[in-house]
Amino acid sequence: MIDLLIDKDVELLIYLNNLGSEQWDGFWLVLTNKFSAIPLYLLLLYFTFKKFGFIKTIIVVLFVIVLISISDQTSNLFKYGFKRLRPCHDENILNLVRLVKERCGGLYSYFSAHASNSMAIAIFFSFLLKRSYKILPFFLIFWALLIAYSRVYIGVHFPLDVLTGVIIGGFYGILFYKLFKVFLKKFGTT
Numbered sequence: 001m002i003d004l005l006i007d008k009d010v011e012l013l014i015y016l017n018n019l020g021s022e023q024w025d026g027f028w029l030v031l032t033n034k035f036s037a038i039p040l041y042l043l044l045l046y047f048t049f050k051k052f053g054f055i056k057t058i059i060v061v062l063f064v065i066v067l068i069s070i071s072d073q074t075s076n077l078f079k080y081g082f083k084r085l086r087p088c089h090d091e092n093i094l095n096l097v098r099l100v101k102e103r104c105g106g107l108y109s110y111f112s113a114h115a116s117n118s119m120a121i122a123i124f125f126s127f128l129l130k131r132s133y134k135i136l137p138f139f140l141i142f143w144a145l146l147i148a149y150s151r152v153y154i155g156v157h158f159p160l161d162v163l164t165g166v167i168i169g170g171f172y173g174i175l176f177y178k179l180f181k182v183f184l185k186k187f188g189t190t
Contacts, residue, residue, distance in 0.1 A: 009160040013087055014096050016152050016159065025100045025154075032114065032150035040143065044125050051132050060180070064124065067176040071120045071169055075113035078164075084110040088155050100154040112157045115148035115165025116172070123173025128180070144169070 020028070030036050049057045087097045088104035122144035126137035148166050151157035 005160070009158045010087075010093060012159045013152060014093065016149075017087075017097050017155050020098055020100065020153050028150045028153045029100060031146055032154055034114070037118070037143075037147075041121075044121075044129075047129050047133060047136070048125075051129065056184070059183070060128065063176055063180050063183075064121065067120055067124060067172055068117050071116045071172050072113050074168060074172075075111055075116050075165065078111050079106065079108035082110045083108055084158075084161075086156055087158060097155045099156075101156065105156050109157055109161050110164065111168065112148065112151050112161045112165035114151050115144075115157075115162040116169035118144040118147040119166045119169030120173040120176070121169075123170050124177050124180075127174070127177040 045057065045061070048060050052060065085107065086104055086109040087093055088099045089107055089109075119141075122137075122140035126140050130137050144166070148162040151162050152159055
């Protein structure tokens with residue numbers, strides 16, 4: 001059963017990855033670059049400050065730092081636990097995958113930290129700001145899904161890697177939002 005799932009995952013990667021074209025490569029490379037999200041993060045910081053003020057914004061930033069650290073380290077734990085090679089390091093399919101980036105990245109693939117981290121941020125801020133900015137959750141989740149897909153497009157992750165990352169990131173986003181609310185109640189900063 002696991003072998004069949006992995007075979008289908010490889011087939012789906014090859015299909016999706018080969019849908020790409022040089023015309024769109026630049027777009028996906030910019031999107032997948034972690035620094036391209038800085039304007040979005042600054043906007044989220046501004047919205048948070050506008051809604052909560054300085055002290056609560058500092059608390060939010062601290063929660064987000066811990067959220068991303070845990071999401072990222074969970075990904076590393078899985079990568080070194082499962083040791084599934086990235087598509088661009090797997091000699092069996094290397095010639096079938098378009099590697100859009102110059103470098104492949106780390107050796108292991110399962111699961112995508114990019115997908116997990118971006119979805120964790122999207123879900124956390126969706127809950128945090130949804131009452132003030134009703135369209136924001138839709139935009140953030142769409143953005144996180146684009147980030148996840150970009151990893152398949154550029155040839156560095158399998159679809160199952162990004163799907164798992166999206167699920168785990170979503171779980172962490174909800175968990176940290178709930179912990180944030182508990183923290184505010186406990187310390188009287190509601």
